[in-house]
Structure formats: structure tokens, C-alpha cells
Amino acid sequence: MPALAADVLIWGGDALSGRFLPVHSHYRAWYPDNTLQTQAVAAPEMFYFMTETSFASFQLAAPIMQALKNAGFDKPTPIQAGALPAGLAGRDVLGTAQTGTGKTAAFALPILQAMAAAPLRPRRFAARALILSPTRELAVQIEQEFKKFGTGLGLHTVLIVGGVGRTGQVNRMSRGADIVVGTPGRVCDLLSTRELNIEQCQFFVLDEADRMLDLGFMPDIRKVVAQLPTRRQSALFSATMPKEILHLAEGLLRDPVKVAIQGVSSTPVLMEQSVHFVEASGKRHLLATLLKDPSVSRAIVFTRTKRGADRVALQLSQEKISATAMHGNLAQNARQRALEAFRTGAVRVLVATDLAARGIDVAGVSHVFNYELPNEPESYVHRTGRTARNGNAGIAVAFCDATELTYLNQIEKLTGVKLAVASGTRPAHAAPVKKPQPHPNLVVRKPKRAQYGEQNNQRRPSQRAA
Numbered sequence: 001m002p003a004l005a006a007d008v009l010i011w012g013g014d015a016l017s018g019r020f021l022p023v024h025s026h027y028r029a030w031y032p033d034n035t036l037q038t039q040a041v042a043a044p045e046m047f048y049f050m051t052e053t054s055f056a057s058f059q060l061a062a063p064i065m066q067a068l069k070n071a072g073f074d075k076p077t078p079i080q081a082g083a084l085p086a087g088l089a090g091r092d093v094l095g096t097a098q099t100g101t102g103k104t105a106a107f108a109l110p111i112l113q114a115m116a117a118a119p120l121r122p123r124r125f126a127a128r129a130l131i132l133s134p135t136r137e138l139a140v141q142i143e144q145e146f147k148k149f150g151t152g153l154g155l156h157t158v159l160i161v162g163g164v165g166r167t168g169q170v171n172r173m174s175r176g177a178d179i180v181v182g183t184p185g186r187v188c189d190l191l192s193t194r195e196l197n198i199e200q201c202q203f204f205v206l207d208e209a210d211r212m213l214d215l216g217f218m219p220d221i222r223k224v225v226a227q228l229p230t231r232r233q234s235a236l237f238s239a240t241m242p243k244e245i246l247h248l249a250e251g252l253l254r255d256p257v258k259v260a261i262q263g264v265s266s267t268p269v270l271m272e273q274s275v276h277f278v279e280a281s282g283k284r285h286l287l288a289t290l291l292k293d294p295s296v297s298r299a300i301v302f303t304r305t306k307r308g309a310d311r312v313a314l315q316l317s318q319e320k321i322s323a324t325a326m327h328g329n330l331a332q333n334a335r336q337r338a339l340e341a342f343r344t345g346a347v348r349v350l351v352a353t354d355l356a357a358r359g360i361d362v363a364g365v366s367h368v369f370n371y372e373l374p375n376e377p378e379s380y381v382h383r384t385g386r387t388a389r390n391g392n393a394g395i396a397v398a399f400c401d402a403t404e405l406t407y408l409n410q411i412e413k414l415t416g417v418k419l420a421v422a423s424g425t426r427p428a429h430a431a432p433v434k435k436p437q438p439h440p441n442l443v444v445r446k447p448k449r450a451q452y453g454e455q456n457n458q459r460r461p462s463q464r465a466a
Contacts (some may be wrong), residue, residue, distance in 0.1 A: 002380040053081055058088060059117040060109065063152030071148055077102035078430070079261045080109075083235075086257035088113060093235040097261040099208075099382060100361065100389045104145045106234045107131075107205045112150050114203070114233075115178060122156070122176030124453050129203035131181045132224065134211040136161040136332050137339060137360050142207065155179060162186040163332025170195045184212065184220035186205055192226060198227055205233065205254040206252070209238040209245050218244070225252060271388035273417060275398040275408065277424030283371060283399050286423075287312070290369070290397065291349060298342070299367040301351045302383050304374065312371060313351040323349035354379050360386065370398040373407040379416040397422070402431035 032040035034069075047447055053074055055068050076084060079097040083139075086093050088108030097103055111129050122128050131146075133139045143159045150157070158172045171197055173180075180187075180196070198204075206212070212221060234258075236249050240260065249256065266298065278286050291299060301316075303309045306327040313325035324347045326338040342350040343362050350362075351433030365387045379396075387394030398419060400408050405427050410419055 012428075017398065029466075050112065058084055058109075060113055061153075064109065064112055064116065067149050067151045073105070075320065076105075079103055080106045080371065082259035083107070083257070083366070084109060084263065084315055086259075087111075087235065090114075090233055090255040092233060092253040093237075094253055094256040094258045095235065095237040095261070096239070096241055097237065098239055098385055100385050103207065103237045104142055105149065105205070107237065108142075108146050109148055110233075111179070111203045111205075112146070112155070114152060115150075115155060116153050119154075122178060123197070123200075124176055126197040126199075127158075127173075127177045127180040127201055129179045129204040129205075130187070130198055130201050131179070131207065132184055132187065132212070132221065133181065133182070133207045134217065135355060136163055136183055137355070138208065139181050141361060146179050149267050150179075158179065160186050160190060161332065162189075163335075166190070167188075184217040184224065188220045188223050198224070199229060202232055202296070204228055204232055204234045204252075205293055206234075206236045206248075209236050209248065210240045210242060213242065213244055218248070221248070227457055228399060237342055239382070247466070270393045271384060271396055272394070273384070273396045273398070273419050274422040275400050275419040276422050277400055277426055278400045282402070284312075284315055286399065287369060287371060288316065288321065291316065291321050292319075295366070297348070297366045298345070298364050299349050299364070299369060300362075300365055300383075300386050301349060301369045302351050302374070303351065303353060304372040306353055308372065309351045309353055313349075316349060316351070321349060323345040323351055326350055326352045326355065328353065328355050346449070350443055353354070354383070360391070362386070363389075364392075365389070366394060368394070368396045370396070373398060373404045373411070375407055377410040380411045381415065402427045402429075403433045405430035 024403070055065065055073060060068075079095060079101045083093050083095050083106040087107060093107070095103065095106065098169065115128065120128065129140055131139075133142055137169045139159060139161050143157055144166045146155075147156050156176070157180040158169065158177040158181075160169050160173075160180055162183060162185050166186070169186070170190070173190065180198075188197065191198070206221065212218065234253050234256075236245075236252060238245050261419045276286060287301065290296065301312060301323075303312055307327045309325045309327045311327075317325035324341055328337055330338070338347075338350065339360065339362075341347045351371075368384050368387045370383060374383065384394075384396040387396060398411075408419070
């Protein structure tokens with residue numbers, strides 16, 4: 001087991017790509033074979049640093065090692081190399097890393113290792129480990145990862161999310177659960193009816209904490225934390241660390257090991273980025289033209305609104321391009337069907353809002369199209385992170401009209417990357433956003449109110465004669 005010391009630097013970078021960047025942290029880790037050397041040095045722009053650390057050095061249980069081998073996992077990613085030693089030693093972890101860097105295994109493997117070493121039968125409706133995620137899709141993915149890595153351990157995992165009936169979830173909780181993965185709303189629902197008991201929970205993980213903040217889940221999270229026991233092992237992972245998350249971490253974690261791997265401003269190293277300057281009316285034709293290129297094997301198209309996602313998916317279907325929409329207005333089953341159809345290749349294009357910008361790991365996404373630029377530059381990083389994952393190359397294409405120039409400038413400032421111009425001319429100034437005009441048939445016209453002088457003239461003739 002590696003020893004831990006304070007106040008140094010953890011090396012990190014793009015997951016499994018072999019490219020590592022120096023990033024800031026407050027802890028240093030030494031491995032027995034000295035493969036991960038850390039020291040406070042000036043950071044060059046880019047260099048290569050290949051670590052020889054493997055999962056075998058963590059001395060995991062045999063079923064877990066076999067599951068890792070079956071899944072093709074050999075060497076840990078930077079976030080795993082930084083967080084696993086602390087997690088296996090029973091320490092709390094505060095991790096900062098982008099999506100797609102292997103955070104799930106970083107907190108799942110220590111939990112599975114502890115449960116393999118001390119098997120217990122949970123009480124009715126009780127949970128030994130609770131993992132919270134901001135979206136249903138990410139919760140489903142985390143549950144699948146726990147099942148994959150925990151094959152052979154005989155653990156009972158329960159998924160608790162909204163958008164589907166609660167009866168089945170309550171029935172599965174009735175015999176107790178080793179691991180519960182859920183979203184804050186439904187977890188609080190079951191806690192309030194005593195159909196979920198976390199008073200003896202040993203492990204607690206908060207994943208994508210900054211996204212929880214964006215979605216307004218902080219009150220629910222505080223309710224959950226208030227019911228957790230004092231003696232527990234906790235972990236918090238986030239792509240960014242705003243003040244609210246740091247304040248939450250202070251009350252949630254005890255003397256945590258802090259690991260930071262590549263900030264949110266970094267886009268994947270092996271990604272080619274470009275922008276088309278085009279009027280809003282020309283985006284539909286341009287998108288259809290680009291998607292008909294045979295090199296676009298699997299693509300995600302991002303829009304800002306749910307209605308826009310439905311509209312673009314319908315327009316692509318009219319162009320004989322197989323596409324499906326995925327957004328928050330769809331029921332959970334419909335969202336899962338859309339995601340599964342995209343994952344299996346039944347449809348080639350997934351049109352989505354920022355709901356899919358985090359935590360959705362679909363292999364082989366060759367292109368990401370920003371049909372509408374996000375009004376938050378961090379969302380661009382999360383969107384483009386759906387491609388160029390696990391060391392593979394990818395292409396990110398942005399469409400920008402004159403009203404979106406401000407968003408593009410913010411994105412380039414955050415990432416430090418000037419997007420290559422694929423077509424069109426960059427506007428000199430940003431145009432004001434035009435408010436959509438309602439259809440004439442939808443305009444409610446109130447009858448004109450008669451003035452005082454007109455009221456006398458509008459009286460009946462009989463009334464005027466009288």
C-alpha cells in the first residue's frame with residue numbers, strides 16, 4: 001500500500017492517452033516501486049509521462065481483479081492512481097476531474113474491496129453504501145459499473161431514481177442493499193417513508209457535485225447528509241470547485257486527500273476543434289450536409305433547449321438521417337430507450353440538451369456538433385468530452401451565428417484554444433439576440449375598450465331618443 005504525505009503535486013492528464021499534465025493538489029503519493037514521482041516544479045505546456053503502476057499493485061481481491069481483467073482494465077487512469085491509495089486506506093477523498101477520466105472506478109473499487117474483505121448481510125431497507133449522482137442516466141451508468149467490477153462478490157445493488165415507479169425500488173430495498181445508487185430526489189422520497197435507511201451507512205459518495213449545485217439539489221443533499229452516521233468513509237468528486245462545493249466538502253469530509261486531475265477548462269488532448277460561422281437559418285442545411293459524410297460514424301448534436309432538440313431530430317429524420325432526441329421532458333424509460341438505441345447503433349445521431357453532457361459514456365462517438373453554443377463555457381468542455389475518450393481521437397464542430405459570438409469568445413477564453421474556422425467569416429461584433437415573435441394566430445387580442453365619449457354614441461337609438 002502506498003504511503004501518503006502532504007503538500008505536493010499529483011500528476012494527471014487525459015485518461016489512458018499517455019499524455020499527462022501537472023495539476024495542483026495538496027497530497028503526494030509514493031508507490032513501492034517509485035513509479036509515480038511527484039514534486040513541486042514549473043509546469044511545461046505538455047509532456048509525456050508513462051506510469052508503470054498497474055491494478056495489481058493495489059492488492060485487490062481476486063474477483064475484483066478478474067472483473068478488471070475481463071473489462072480490459074490494466075493500468076489505472078490518473079484520477080484512479082491518485083484516489084485509489086487513499087480510498088483503500090480508508091481515507092476520505094476530494095477529487096477534481098473531468099468526466100470520462102475514470103472517476104467511477106476511483107470510488108467504486110475501494111468500496112468493493114472493503115465489502116469483499118468484510119461481507120455483511122444488510123438489514124431490511126438498510127444500505128451499506130450510498131452513491132448520489134445528479135442525473136438518472138449517470139446513476140444507471142454507475143450502477144452498471146458497480147455490477148461489472150463486483151461480479152463474483154454476491155453483492156446486492158439497487159438503483160433508486162425518479163421518472164419510474166417506486167414500487168419496484170421499494171421491493172428491492174425490502175431485503176436490504178449493499179450498494180444504493182440514486183438521484184437526490186427519489187432518495188429523499190424513500191428516506192421520508194423509512195423505505196431507505198442509511199443510519200448505518202459505511203460509505204457515501206457524491207459524484208458530479210457541481211452539477212448537483214447547478215440543478216438545485218443542495219437542500220436534498222443536506223437532508224441526506226443529516227441522516228448519515230458520523231463514522232463513515234466519504235468521497236466527493238466534481239469537475240469544478242466553486243465556493244459552495246468547498247463549503248459542503250468541509251462539513252462532509254474529514255481530513256480528505258485532495259486529488260486534482262486536469263481542470264474543467266481543458267478539452268481532450270486528441271480532439272480536433274473547429275467552428276462554422278453561419279446564420280441561424282442555415283444551420284439546418286449545414287448540419288444535414290456534414291452528417292451525410294461517411295466519416296461521421298456516431299455523433300451527438302447538442303442544442304440549448306428541449307424543444308430545439310425535438311425540432312432538430314425531426315428535421316434530420318426528414319433528411320433520411322437516423323436520429324433520436326433525448327432531454328429532460330422525456331420519461332426515464334424513453335430516455336433509456338433513446339440512449340440504448342444510440343449505444344447499439346440503431347440510430348447514428350443523438351440530439352440532446354446538456355442533460356447528456358456529463359457522465360454518459362458511449363464508446364465510439366466520432367463527432368460532437370454544437371448546433372447551438374452553450375451560454376456557459378464550462379458546458380462546452382463537458383459536451384466535447386463525449387468524444388476523444390480513453391485515448392481515442394475525436395472531432396468537435398461548433399456552429400456560431402452572430403448572436404452567439406459572445407458565447408464563443410467565452411469558450412475560447414476558458415479553454416485557451418482558438419477554434420479553427422471551417423467556413424464563414426467571424427463577425428466583427430456580436431449581434432443582439434432577437435426575441436422570437438409569436439405566430440399571428442397565437443396572439444391574444446383584447447377587445448378595444450370604449451372611451452367615455454364613445455359610450456354615449458354607442459347607445460341604442462331608443463335610448464338616445466328617450
